[in-house]
Amino acid sequence: MDLKMSAEELNAFMHEAFAQAARDFTVEHASMRDITVRLHVDERHLRPGETVSGPAIFALADVAVYLSVLAMIGPEALAVTTSASIDFMRKPAAGVDLIAKAKLLKLGKKLAVGDVLIYSQGRSEPVARASLTYSIPPQRS
Amino acid sequence: MDLKMSAEELNAFMHEAFAQAARDFTVEHASMRDITVRLHVDERHLRPGETVSGPAIFALADVAVYLSVLAMIGPEALAVTTSASIDFMRKPAAGVDLIAKAKLLKLGKKLAVGDVLIYSQGRSEPVARASLTYSIPPQRS
Amino acid sequence: MDLKMSAEELNAFMHEAFAQAARDFTVEHASMRDITVRLHVDERHLRPGETVSGPAIFALADVAVYLSVLAMIGPEALAVTTSASIDFMRKPAAGVDLIAKAKLLKLGKKLAVGDVLIYSQGRSEPVARASLTYSIPPQRS
Amino acid sequence: MDLKMSAEELNAFMHEAFAQAARDFTVEHASMRDITVRLHVDERHLRPGETVSGPAIFALADVAVYLSVLAMIGPEALAVTTSASIDFMRKPAAGVDLIAKAKLLKLGKKLAVGDVLIYSQGRSEPVARASLTYSIPPQRS
Numbered sequence: 047m048d049l050k051m052s053a054e055e056l057n058a059f060m061h062e063a064f065a066q067a068a069r070d071f072t073v074e075h076a077s078m079r080d081i082t083v084r085l086h087v088d089e090r091h092l093r094p095g096e097t098v099s100g101p102a103i104f105a106l107a108d109v110a111v112y113l114s115v116l117a118m119i120g121p122e123a124l125a126v127t128t129s130a131s132i133d134f135m136r137k138p139a140a141g142v143d144l145i146a147k148a149k150l151l152k153l154g155k156k157l158a159v160g161d162v163l164i165y166s167q168g169r170s171e172p173v174a175r176a177s178l179t180y181s182i183p184p185q186r187s
Numbered sequence: 188m189d190l191k192m193s194a195e196e197l198n199a200f201m202h203e204a205f206a207q208a209a210r211d212f213t214v215e216h217a218s219m220r221d222i223t224v225r226l227h228v229d230e231r232h233l234r235p236g237e238t239v240s241g242p243a244i245f246a247l248a249d250v251a252v253y254l255s256v257l258a259m260i261g262p263e264a265l266a267v268t269t270s271a272s273i274d275f276m277r278k279p280a281a282g283v284d285l286i287a288k289a290k291l292l293k294l295g296k297k298l299a300v301g302d303v304l305i306y307s308q309g310r311s312e313p314v315a316r317a318s319l320t321y322s323i324p325p326q327r328s
Numbered sequence: 329m330d331l332k333m334s335a336e337e338l339n340a341f342m343h344e345a346f347a348q349a350a351r352d353f354t355v356e357h358a359s360m361r362d363i364t365v366r367l368h369v370d371e372r373h374l375r376p377g378e379t380v381s382g383p384a385i386f387a388l389a390d391v392a393v394y395l396s397v398l399a400m401i402g403p404e405a406l407a408v409t410t411s412a413s414i415d416f417m418r419k420p421a422a423g424v425d426l427i428a429k430a431k432l433l434k435l436g437k438k439l440a441v442g443d444v445l446i447y448s449q450g451r452s453e454p455v456a457r458a459s460l461t462y463s464i465p466p467q468r469s
Numbered sequence: 470m471d472l473k474m475s476a477e478e479l480n481a482f483m484h485e486a487f488a489q490a491a492r493d494f495t496v497e498h499a500s501m502r503d504i505t506v507r508l509h510v511d512e513r514h515l516r517p518g519e520t521v522s523g524p525a526i527f528a529l530a531d532v533a534v535y536l537s538v539l540a541m542i543g544p545e546a547l548a549v550t551t552s553a554s555i556d557f558m559r560k561p562a563a564g565v566d567l568i569a570k571a572k573l574l575k576l577g578k579k580l581a582v583g584d585v586l587i588y589s590q591g592r593s594e595p596v597a598r599a600s601l602t603y604s605i606p607p608q609r610s
Contacts, residue, residue, distance in 0.1 A: 100268050105242035127241050131272040131554035135575040152558040272413035274441050276434040293417040382550050383528035409523050413554040
């Protein structure tokens with residue numbers, strides 16, 4: 047299997063299909079092995095105490111695994127999240143972006159499953175981990 | 188055990204502590220048994236196809252269980268989400284608010300666990316379910 | 329939709345298809361709304377400290393939601409668990425059986441999702457909660 | 470931080486504390502980075518169709534992350550599983566053991582979180598993934 051979309055193509059797709067999200071997220075790297083997505087942390091992602099909110103971290107996890115599915119199956123696909131589990135493990139560092147590193151563990155005909163670790167930029171211990179499952183729509187031919 | 192905060196007190200607390208979130212959410216009902224929270228669905232919660240985004244649904248689940256913890260332990264507490272699992276089961280109906288019904292399953296010294304079902308207003312089949320765990324800070328005296 | 333299998337039919341099915349499991353579990357009640365399954369707690373389910381092991385609790389959650397799917401779609405189906413999340417909230421009481429109360433939240437063409445609470449017999453506070461997703465095989469006609 | 474228990478010490482601990490489990494599992498490797506645990510697949514772990522049962526896979530995930538906590542904090546600890554999420558992604562291969570590769574993502578004062586991938590021996594694509602959280606008892610001194 048080949049990568050169907052590069053990092054640039056994934057960013058272009060986000061700009062077209064999810065203009066709002068494209069402001070927040072940049073794909074920095076995409077390969078067969080993994081994908082790296084940055085959350086440009088902004089005031090609207092913060093909770094009191096200068097910490098990034100849980101839902102903003104969830105959104106980063108979701109977009110990172112979603113894009114790692116699209117990288118493999120191409121932009122035409124209408125994958126939807128069916129389930130997610132997330133562990134919030136450390137408080138994000140103040141004033142830096144969050145970096146998600148996702149990888150696909152399964153790409154089946156009906157379901158795709160991916161795993162993601164999220165880091166404060168420049169730190170080696172993860173802020174959060176998540177696993178997400180997507181339902182893959184039937185292939186058009 | 189008694190309810191430490193009413194629906195009104197929870198709404199007032201949100202306005203003070205999370206001004207941004209208070210725009211989005213209203214506690215409609217709070218009792219020892221359960222709590223009902225409304226997400227005022229707005230353009231910024233939507234994805235293409237007029238559907239409410241996964242992260243917005245996650246945020247509603249998180250705030251609903253968080254507030255059900257506060258209802259029991261009071262506003263001074265600094266509970267943080269440590270883990271969550273969520274299942275997205277149906278597409279939200281277009282043009283209506285989302286309603287979360289949460290209940291606490293455990294309120295321990297260190298951890299609280301709650302469950303939540305999320306509905307499109309007026310529908311009987313849930314859009315999503317989630318379970319969340321919060322770490323409870325040591326009691327001040 | 330009608331219930332396709334009664335409690336008796338579910339127990340008979342377990343005896344035929346999963347002879348080993350049938351020693352451990354009994355369906356006590358099955359309706360459109362929910363299903364009740366008992367784990368006959370035995371020495372082989374225990375951990376040091378007379379507590380029921382996590383995997384035995386997981387097995388009870390899994391079988392209870394699985395049977396609630398079969399109750400709706402009938403015995404011919406080859407549903408497989410695709411994901412599960414479980415929270416262990418209290419230590420099971422010593423020397424009593426565990427009772428699972430499960431309900432289906434979604435029964436789609438491809439996926440079914442159910443929720444389950446597990447109690448030590450005679451207690452009102454749950455030992456554990458779990459949610460499970462099953463992949464439904466394509467319908468034969 | 471140093472490894473407090475080697476693979477041999479973890480196996481010896483299992484034999485003493487969980488004689489029943491020690492029949493099923495062997496720690497094959499333990500380091501600061503990760504731990505490898507084998508499930509000796511036996512008839513009692515199987516479901517019809519020669520496949521390893523979900524609860525047996527869950528038990529392997531649980532023991533692997535549990536032992537990776539003990540490797541770091543030592544045998545005196547009474548850690549208990551508080552939550553778990555698991556994705557069953559592929560049918561295990563018939564007639565071979567299962568191999569779990571677990572790593573700790575967080576070792577806090579109150580909670581430890583670990584991740585595990587499970588493989589059929591000799592295969593490169595995982596059968597399952599899981600994440601587990603353990604409550605760490607207060608340190609004796």
